[in-house]
Amino acid sequence: MPLVNSKKMFEQAYKNGYAIGAFNVNNMEIVQGITEACKEEKAPVILQVSKGARAYANHTYLVKLVEAAVKECPDIPIVLHLDHGPDFETCKACIDGGFTSVMIDGSSLPYEENVAVTKKVVEYAHNHVPYVTVEGELGTLAGIEDDVQVEHGAESYTRPEEVIDFVTRTGVDSLAIAIGTSHGAYKFKPEQCTRNKDGVLVPPPLRFDILEEVSKKLPGFPIVLHGSSSVPQEYVKMVNENGGKMPDAVGVPEEQLREASKLSVCKINIDSDLRLAMTGTIRKFFNDHPEKFDPREYLKPARANIKELVRHKLKDVLGCAGKAEECL
Numbered sequence: 001m002p003l004v005n006s007k008k009m010f011e012q013a014y015k016n017g018y019a020i021g022a023f024n025v026n027n028m029e030i031v032q033g034i035t036e037a038c039k040e041e042k043a044p045v046i047l048q049v050s051k052g053a054r055a056y057a058n059h060t061y062l063v064k065l066v067e068a069a070v071k072e073c074p075d076i077p078i079v080l081h082l083d084h085g086p087d088f089e090t091c092k093a094c095i096d097g098g099f100t101s102v103m104i105d106g107s108s109l110p111y112e113e114n115v116a117v118t119k120k121v122v123e124y125a126h127n128h129v130p131y132v133t134v135e136g137e138l139g140t141l142a143g144i145e146d147d148v149q150v151e152h153g154a155e156s157y158t159r160p161e162e163v164i165d166f167v168t169r170t171g172v173d174s175l176a177i178a179i180g181t182s183h184g185a186y187k188f189k190p191e192q193c194t195r196n197k198d199g200v201l202v203p204p205p206l207r208f209d210i211l212e213e214v215s216k217k218l219p220g221f222p223i224v225l226h227g228s229s230s231v232p233q234e235y236v237k238m239v240n241e242n243g244g245k246m247p248d249a250v251g252v253p254e255e256q257l258r259e260a261s262k263l264s265v266c267k268i269n270i271d272s273d274l275r276l277a278m279t280g281t282i283r284k285f286f287n288d289h290p291e292k293f294d295p296r297e298y299l300k301p302a303r304a305n306i307k308e309l310v311r312h313k314l315k316d317v318l319g320c321a322g323k324a325e326e327c328l
């Protein structure tokens, strides 16, 4: 089947209490690792491309890689989504260039400017044939996304009193909210956390109260969580034991993401975990085999570990394994 937008996926995910994984893609091995897991687990999937990914790999290469995945996985629905679209022009270029879904991220703009740019993107996307779905955002996450860096402490939670006005005036298909997640591998400062008996940092819980208030105001409406990597400690350890230096990297506990996906959260964004799996595996490979230099030899285990990580997310965190057919 051809690429699809996210409408049917979100309807099913909302109704049946699961979330769709939105995984960032930057090269062939990442696309393959993700989609091979989704094919075997019969899971719907969103492949998302950031401004940085387009700058790194080139729009056309990424579209063609995703089209190859569609051909290899004919029985699962796949969305090609722009992650953190910074302006109307980038969203338009992606819509005109084959994406089936876009995010316009006006979350760092004053509220009225966020409404205006989001509405403009929605008008363009919804009038496109075929219909392209649009994600907007209210509230800011700490961390780095392309050019925007928000320091810890300067982030702001979504204000539930704004969501009805925002969704009604813009016409967005889904809304990303800020409830305590953040981008990258250092989601919480050590002083915000406690330590368990093994010395591993335990972060403060996400603001489920805000999620519930938003959901009450927008019944049936799909909510998106960014910054939802869990930063698996096995990969942090692998990085650190093989020449890397990532002290106190910590993510969102998977149980909380599972909980959110049973509520109104229909899309969960994961990028850093894939980066960690890839980097940890490659670091270990070179440590174990300093004489090797064939990229295929170190990219193969990296791709395999991305695949296993995604399989685990689909089955144990998102709850979307086996749901491909109902999303077609």
Ligand code: G3H
Binding pocket: 024, 050, 051, 052, 053, 083, 084, 144, 145, 146, 183, 184, 271, 272
């Ligand atoms: O939200 C940010 C994503 O992890 C994409 O990261 O802008 O470095 O490609 P990037």
Ligand code: 13P
Binding pocket: 024, 083, 084, 182, 183, 184, 185, 225, 226, 227, 228, 229, 230, 269, 270, 271, 272, 273
């Ligand atoms: P992570 O950094 O937690 O993987 O978040 C990715 C993301 O939100 C992409 O938009």
Ligand code: ZN
Binding pocket: 084, 145, 183, 226, 227, 269
């Ligand atoms: Zn994000």
